Amino acid sequence: MKNNTHHKTIRSFVTIFVIFSSLLLFSAQQTHATPIDPQYIFVRKDGSSCNPSDCSQFWSFNNPDKINQAAIDDVLNKIGTRGNNNNTRKIGIGVLIHYNRHNLNNILASIDKLLPLATENQIPLFIVLDGFQYLNKAPELWNWWDQDQPGYDLKNRSNVEWTCSNGSSCATKTAWRNWASEISLAFPHPNLASPTFIQANKNKLNTMLPKISSWYQSLPQDKKWLLGGISLGLEVNIGGNYYHYSNGINPNAPNPGPGNSQSDQLGYAAIQFLGLEGGITSANLDKVVQNYYTELNKYAYQLGIPRQKIFDHVNSPGFTLPNHIITTPESSLSPYGNPAWSFYNGDAANPQQFDTLHTIFQQQGYIEWGAAEWRAPNTTYSSWYQAFQNNFNFGNTRFINISNWERIRSEPEILKAIKTIANEEPTCWVTKPQINITTDKKSVSFKINPGNNNQKTRLHISSSSEYRENGLLQNIDIVNVPLNPNSTYSKPNLSDGQYYWNIVTTGCTNQRRITAGTFKIASQSLPGDLNGDGSVNIFDYNILVAGFGTKYDIFDYNNLITNYGQ
Template structure:
């Protein structure tokens, strides 16, 4: 009897410890710094993801014992832009192994929205001299009208400067969606297995997994009128006006989204509306979130990344679904999320356990006080779990920014 009591007591203590570790994990918040892809970390060169890259962050932003705000690293894996599944898996596994080795929380960002150069079998509908050519691929890219004859060959993006990019995917294309699901089912189980085998007191090392990447239509890959005619001309002849994000749904350039809206069965003719495009993005993020959740990722560890530029536009709500926690980008309102009407309204509707500022960069002066307040105000709003600063390479040489982060971490120390 005494032996049974001892065994029972040990089981009780073990369960209590596990529950305590889980409860403690749920109180952790994160300030993450995104490492810019290709500078030097490259998902197509696993060896470029180095321990020194982790230690650089840890030495500048050391963990404070007893803090509830942890500093970590984010990295984007653009799974449709990888040379092979073997290489992509090697990079992800290396990233996770180094996180564990260096005790660094990580944010795994899985992007199938923006870079898909390794899948010409999906997008090349126009050039028989290049790999993947198939005229039927018109169905996998966006259109400027209601017919596949309106398929586009080129688009533009500005993340600091305007560049040409491939035509954006038709987010509702069955083949594109299948490709995304296949990659998520390849990658997410690797993260889940790694997380589950961590000791209970180390489970916090997974800050989260993100699906989508500023998911939207016509903003991060827009189309100028008659853009296909520019494909074979010098880039110097490209228009440079860019988008006007306040002009929804066209964003001030040629309207796209017809492929996704019609494929989804939302509308087959007439004028596209803001609501049409938001519904496409919502369905896209639901599917991505569901695929990740079905791999065993709990809701509190899974985040979406939705676009949202015009104040209170409908797109903000597309971040919400029952499988994940919502996430948005913060630039203009990085100082205080309460100023972002779209976020405020979406969070009022959300039943998720938390949310994330999954892409964030304060636009004010590089001074300790303003940065500290901006970070603290974001983390303190409505149960925010994480802030991911874009990018490490842009702040690592700023003593004031680094000191602000250290102060926010220090202020979270729980005194015993």
Template sequence: MKRNTFLLLMVTLLFAACTKKDVFVPFVADEILVKNFNFDNEPSVDTYKFYASMDQSTNTYVIQNIDSLPVGTDVTKLKAQFTPLNGVTVKVNGTLQASGVTENDFSTPVTYVVTSESGETQVIQVVVNVAKAKQEVSNYILVNGYLNEADFQAIATEFGTQTKKTTAVGVGVIVSYLNNTPENCLAQLNNYLNLSVKYNLPVRIKLDGEQWWDYRSDLWNWWDPGAPGYNPANKDNVEWADWTADAAVKIGWRNWGSQIRVKPMPNLMSTAYREACRTELIKLTDAIKTWQDALPEDKKFLFVGIVVGWESGIGVNNYYYPNGNDYLGQPESNDPKTGVTGGPPSRGLQTIGYAAAKTAGIASSGTLTEDMQVEVVRRHLEDLSKVVSERGITRDKIFTHCGGWFKGEKLFNAAINEYSCPGWSFYDSAVNPTLDEGVMNALKNSTAPYWSATEWSFAGDHTKDQWASALNLTLGPKTKYVCIYNWTDIAANRNALDAISELNK
């Protein structure tokens, strides 16, 4: 049995438990004016060993238990025993202390002020460490955006502390790891993680290597020798409009509210592209894992998960017009404006995906089919999910984000793999995702513990009750989170804010 008479000489274990900020040094019994400080008459504490040390930065003696008491241990009315030297008085907050008689609340550190007959004063801080319970959150309501600290602060102010919530409110953030230097991407990620802890807001991190990869011209610039990254072999890293590299694309288009030009669609099966994704994904996932492991038990709920993919698909968020390369040297005003008008594989435009299908060994001639495109996306998301899983992130914390835009299309199924939980976007079906046949059919094939509404927008003018109903219908028994796009819109929508607050309990 362990006894709790406070040891006045440090042991190796104590040094191992200290951080650089908490330097403990040994001292001898003659230095302290109070002897035999203990809780021997307190059954909940008396089997735990305490250690004494000196905090030189504050000139305070610190006594604490290294092994925490069990979760829920009541330490609010403990009576400490001690033997003061002759003529020594002991006070807490000005109240004279009697050994074994005076009760104190040790749920926070208690400071004893010890004064000798000559007026010498010593400060002794007694810390009784009690293990904190892991907070169990059933699901999350997240708000998404490229958020700064002011946004974190505004969200925390609006919804208050997320401690002890069954449905917790948090944030969804994005790091596009091929769109900036690795150093800047890591700094961006660490900033988000630090803000999560500072404002006690759960965070879900989307690690994107698809939608924005402008920084990596060394992968996509195959046509312009006067620009950075030029290499004719980069034709293999972008999509093609036919089965040969002669049909490599130079440009793509995207419409997230209005059409814009984007870099060419990546060949999701390209060896160089996949290696670039893996390299950056490992760095960022390792940083997240280190952060997760360092969270105390009662803060573990802050880590919602990692998302790989971003509405992954071929020819939708990066589509290609017939003879699209011809527009690259023209004013953007000359670009076609029709956008996506149909289902796979062409989406009403020029079919792409040939490069990925050929690279993957799926086909090298004939008609490029919807099934071929789906298999490419499935392998892509599985590959990314596996990388994250191999870095120690558990399946319940890994989510895919797959596309799927037209009723009956097969792309919804590409979200399913053995390493992650599936996720999709909900716009038209945000009012009730269970009516989305593509998602519901795909879920029948999933063995994952959860799924997510990774991108969700309830467009239009709705009452608070309508918002609450839509969110409730989305947050089913296996829905880990709903991520609402975007915070800037939600912040100005009182009905939405009130509905979220109503469910945040």
């Protein structure tokens, strides 16, 4: 009986050995997969309208049944390419989800349909989750005046913007915006610094972001590019194109009003809530938007969205408003997101005209940036093509998000230009290196194989996860060294704990690419954790096999099997 039990155990061990050996081979292949790290041309789907003659390709995130294959086929067939052969440019789809505008359950079901479609079709996504522009489904955040309507609470005066420094006398009740034509809104501009407003947005994001994060984490390393980016706001600003007329009355009613140039100054509530000194200034308004994005971005980062995938979408750098104090392009800078702006008309034709952007890129070390909402006034193929060139060859451009697909899908000149630019190679593009990381008890080792145009590479390791506006770790207290191609750098004698790393690669004169990750150093406290890294996995199995019969026995094997995956 004893011998039979022993033989069964050995047979089980051999079976596990074969299975784990195959896993080991698979793991090695994934480790050495070439990173795909492209520029993107996204076409944004209009979530509210379509051409009445053909709505088969319409997507609505308020109706999960509308998220279907037809829209993807429509984009790919009309453009005629997915991108170039070297995977340095990709065609993708932008989606805009106003989660305070529609039924949240419908939105969640729509996301559940969208993500598998992206995987099946190998189509990258730029996802905007916006809780700023539309608040129809959140009266509990702004109804402070009507007891007969849902959400009433006098305390909601703290969640909306004011036109003076005394919220009890000048809290707003409504707002307007002009997107091609003036729109009257049944809700006021939110107070972006209100803890209640911020937390309410986090609560809703907590239902959506884990779905996106789980999908992203499940993608193999050579498919991570399917998440092209994410923004947690749409043109977030104060004092721009989200305005309020005195006394809440359009002076030209029932006709369109004079517009934001004759609207009230906003921002008093947010500046007061943040305790900023100096009153209404552009610098203070920028801090409000930066704080709002930092709150939401850090939350997304903690839920598993990489910092390098997060973008802060604000107004066009060319937007001005006489007699008003408004936010500036610097409002797009935050520790947990890359800058992104809207570009329309002449701004889109050539963003290089803005000295402010040149200054930002130089000061921030040529951080990645995006044109989060883009449409030039062009009509010819050559003018569209030149506009794309002007955008993609300006600093470290990660993407252009064309607004909207429904407006351009029947315009042959821009479709031809999109196909041409997508099939071309960037003039110069830095791609991420291949990275191998191993931990062994109290040490960690990094080895890189360079990507394209990797002129200089540095390794930063920190004991803190905090970031700076330029995308680098804030406190580089463990390691800050150059990495040489195809050589190994090892850091011994590390204390137990969680560590955060950046591999920073520069090239092409004005591009910087940051790859980020974490590793853990832990004393062996988990049975089966033979290398002391705090988990039981394939690396512990390799150690067991190498030392089985001498250093390790069947009891160690049983511990490893019991705790494998922990």
